[in-house]
Amino acid sequence: MRFVLVFLLILFSSLLVYGQKDHHVILNQAEFKEWSSAPLYEKYGEVSALKVVYDRLKDQLYFVSNQDYEFHYEFCVGRLNYIHSLMVFNVDEYSADTSRNYLLANINYYKSLDKYALELGPTDKMSAKFIIQLFQKIEKSVFFSEQLFLLKNTIHVNSIASDIKDVPFLLPSDIYRGLTYQAVSKQTSKGRLHFIHNWELEKDSIQPYDIIVLDQIPLVLPHVQGIIVTQFQTPLSHISLLGINRKIPICADKLVFENEAILALDASNVEFKVTSEGYTIVPKDFDLKKLVKEGKQVKLDKDLSVHELILVENLSAKSSSYAGNKAANFGELNKMTEIINFKIPEVAFAIPFYFYDQYMHQSEAARYIEILLKSEGLISKDQLERQLAGIRAKIMNGNVDEALIQSISKQLKSDPRFTTFRFRSSTNAEDCEGFSGAGLYISKTVDINSEKKTIERALKIVWSSLWSMEAYAERRMVFMDDSNLAMGILVHRSFPNEEVNGVAITTNLYRDNYLGFVINAQKGDESVVQPQKGIECDQFICYPDQTVSVFGKEEGGVDIINYSSLNNGDLTMTLEEIQNLANKLELIKRAYLRKNYIRTSYFNFGLDIEFKLVGEERELYLKQLRVYNY
Numbered sequence: 001m002r003f004v005l006v007f008l009l010i011l012f013s014s015l016l017v018y019g020q021k022d023h024h025v026i027l028n029q030a031e032f033k034e035w036s037s038a039p040l041y042e043k044y045g046e047v048s049a050l051k052v053v054y055d056r057l058k059d060q061l062y063f064v065s066n067q068d069y070e071f072h073y074e075f076c077v078g079r080l081n082y083i084h085s086l087m088v089f090n091v092d093e094y095s096a097d098t099s100r101n102y103l104l105a106n107i108n109y110y111k112s113l114d115k116y117a118l119e120l121g122p123t124d125k126m127s128a129k130f131i132i133q134l135f136q137k138i139e140k141s142v143f144f145s146e147q148l149f150l151l152k153n154t155i156h157v158n159s160i161a162s163d164i165k166d167v168p169f170l171l172p173s174d175i176y177r178g179l180t181y182q183a184v185s186k187q188t189s190k191g192r193l194h195f196i197h198n199w200e201l202e203k204d205s206i207q208p209y210d211i212i213v214l215d216q217i218p219l220v221l222p223h224v225q226g227i228i229v230t231q232f233q234t235p236l237s238h239i240s241l242l243g244i245n246r247k248i249p250i251c252a253d254k255l256v257f258e259n260e261a262i263l264a265l266d267a268s269n270v271e272f273k274v275t276s277e278g279y280t281i282v283p284k285d286f287d288l289k290k291l292v293k294e295g296k297q298v299k300l301d302k303d304l305s306v307h308e309l310i311l312v313e314n315l316s317a318k319s320s321s322y323a324g325n326k327a328a329n330f331g332e333l334n335k336m337t338e339i340i341n342f343k344i345p346e347v348a349f350a351i352p353f354y355f356y357d358q359y360m361h362q363s364e365a366a367r368y369i370e371i372l373l374k375s376e377g378l379i380s381k382d383q384l385e386r387q388l389a390g391i392r393a394k395i396m397n398g399n400v401d402e403a404l405i406q407s408i409s410k411q412l413k414s415d416p417r418f419t420t421f422r423f424r425s426s427t428n429a430e431d432c433e434g435f436s437g438a439g440l441y442i443s444k445t446v447d448i449n450s451e452k453k454t455i456e457r458a459l460k461i462v463w464s465s466l467w468s469m470e471a472y473a474e475r476r477m478v479f480m481d482d483s484n485l486a487m488g489i490l491v492h493r494s495f496p497n498e499e500v501n502g503v504a505i506t507t508n509l510y511r512d513n514y515l516g517f518v519i520n521a522q523k524g525d526e527s528v529v530q531p532q533k534g535i536e537c538d539q540f541i542c543y544p545d546q547t548v549s550v551f552g553k554e555e556g557g558v559d560i561i562n563y564s565s566l567n568n569g570d571l572t573m574t575l576e577e578i579q580n581l582a583n584k585l586e587l588i589k590r591a592y593l594r595k596n597y598i599r600t601s602y603f604n605f606g607l608d609i610e611f612k613l614v615g616e617e618r619e620l621y622l623k624q625l626r627v628y629n630y
Helices: 002-019 030-033 070-077 084-091 128-139 153-159 172-178 197-205 240-245 317-324 325-336 353-362 365-374 379-399 402-412 455-467 469-477 575-596
Strands: 047-055 062-063 104-111 115-119 149-150 181-185 188-196 210-214 228-229 248-252 268-275 281-285 349-351 420-427 446-447 487-493 500-507 517-523 538-542 558-562 607-614 619-627
Touching: 030 047, 030 268, 047 128, 047 268, 070 104, 104 128, 115 128, 115 575, 128 149, 172 558, 181 240, 181 268, 181 281, 181 402, 181 420, 188 197, 228 240, 240 248, 240 469, 281 420, 317 353, 317 402, 317 487, 325 420, 325 487, 325 575, 349 402, 353 365, 353 455, 353 487, 365 379, 379 455, 379 469, 402 455, 402 487, 446 455, 455 469, 455 487, 517 575, 575 607, 575 619
Parallel strands: 115 149, 188 210, 210 228, 228 248
Antiparallel strands: 047 062, 047 104, 104 115, 181 248, 188 268, 268 281, 349 487, 420 446, 420 487, 500 517, 500 607, 517 538, 538 558, 607 619
């Protein structure tokens, strides 16, 4: 009888536990899978997460389903009778103070690594003592204690790592490099699956209705319905921007060429869907030819009334029609320096469309362009490439007006501190709503002391890049009408001694409707957008603090996704540099929203801003601003 009573008590207790929305132990993988879900931050693919709360006063550990409680605060109010406001909770329960009631974290399961990681919030200042205590409590309560690690995902955890004794660490870069899947552009499409084993031999076989699978990433990607690559991408990589511009599904799968089930679907009609958790390829029956649709042509503005160089102080949003969108946005960035403390590159000015148009007629390239536009859709790909090559040859073989060269030269010599300058494309077919055009056109360096890096050569190369096959094809995909296409040039001093270069997106790409700026940064001048194969950059999320933002964290914070492969496992920027950048980005974002009366939520609006840390003093320079299309 006594045995029966004990059994019934255990059974009743178990039923109570399973009826609750929190649990004190995790006995097996099935339980973890049942209670976990996708994390709030979708930083990595194939990850499931579970909240954990340790009530210090009751000495009780809780594993909390994300499906039942989205935030730790909700659980503490609903189950633990916490009575204070969210603001008080955030200040007290994420502090380093020894009086905090709760230790809060997430446990993430990384499927491809078969490892679990305890992850603190990016602004949590939990002491080393409390981290050890929490880790040990979890170890005793889960079946995966041998697979459990502490994730070094924040600046704070890194700073106290030496004090966190007898706790194994997992680095963000270990996760990033150990994952096999990454969602790049979360879309759905239909098409013919087409594996490309050798780009040079097979590129001409690609059709507009194809979903292509690539083991190498060429600079020029044709019109397709979707892309699977074997290399991971940053948010502003060439491939990522293609997904944004074209609104097609793109993902990275390191093992796709070893997947027999997908290989078996090569040349089949399929539906391709990309999500954070993974991707699906399902055979479907449909007419391929109906996938390629025509759209309404986009007309471009071209004003040829400005006949002289335009100094940066005279550039503004209105300059886009005669100097291009990049120069116009740069002018807006310059105006913000009057109220926000940051630098832009010196000796800045724009060469308007007028000089491009004059040169096109003088070099006879305009006649070739006219022939091309009349033959659109009527010629083969080979003929198209020959016509574009002919336009570029005419541009490169002409003679630029000497008066223009002398005018530019005079401006370059206006500040004797600088001798090298960047000539950057500024067209009416880039940096605009729905189409960034990033990476399509060429920038060149001019050295006033060099016989090779001349003004004339730079002008010709930048102008001619407007008519590359890649740029032409990308404009066709968004139905741009090239009859008014024009190239301006933004000029400013170059940066031969940059310590760090990077790109910031002023919205949280990994969590909807939430604070946070995504930063890609790299040591020196190695590109973060088109890096050499195998080179990775810093990737992290940072937050403005409350000195500049009502939404800001009290002391900001940094959530690390990956480390630069060029900087020995450390971030390329200090915490102070990151916080300074985050605060400047916040002020710029708010100033832009106020001035342009953009009718969208703060959280769902983002700017794409390029920055550099320059010289021994590592001064912050911002060199480009545009609206982020996503």
